[in-house]
Amino acid sequence: MVTEIQRNALVSAARQAREHAYAPYSNYAVGSAILLEDGQIVTGVNVENASYGLSICAERTAVFKAVAAGARRILGVAVCTLNGGTPCGACRQVMAEFTTEDVPVLICDEQGNVRETSLYSLLPEHFGPGHLV
Numbered sequence: 325m326v327t328e329i330q331r332n333a334l335v336s337a338a339r340q341a342r343e344h345a346y347a348p349y350s351n352y353a354v355g356s357a358i359l360l361e362d363g364q365i366v367t368g369v370n371v372e373n374a375s376y377g378l379s380i381c382a383e384r385t386a387v388f389k390a391v392a393a394g395a396r397r398i399l400g401v402a403v404c405t406l407n408g409g410t411p412c413g414a415c416r417q418v419m420a421e422f423t424t425e426d427v428p429v430l431i432c433d434e435q436g437n438v439r440e441t442s443l444y445s446l447l448p449e450h451f452g453p454g455h456l457v
């Protein structure tokens with residue numbers, strides 16, 4: 325259960341993180357924030373590279389940071405972009421790896437609009453660890 329306070333904190337963290345995005349090629353800055361089981365919020369930004377294929381999205385940056393610190397479960401996500409863009413397919417799959425049930429995904433834009441969807445709505449019938457029996 326993600327509280328309203330946690331939702332607001334996620335959005336705020338994603339919005340602040342976005343300021344550190346490294347997106348000199350696309351100019352599409354993205355900030356993300358994920359809520360962990362212990363209540364901690366971990367942020368990420370997109371990090372582009374002159375060799376374009378090496379770029380990584382904000383959501384995966386946040387997930388990998390959290391996993392590297394020992395986390396294994398995501399309870400909620402916020403993503404902030406210019407215009408309310410949603411997580412790409414790769415990030416949806418990576419986030420689903422670390423959920424055991426559907427989690428809220430808060431999509432926000434530069435104007436301050438926030439809309440809520442969920443990870444399993446964005447990625448129905450996702451492939452998961454349960455398929456590898």
Ligand SMILES: [Zn+2]
Nearest residue numbers: 381411412415
């Ligand atoms: Zn992505």
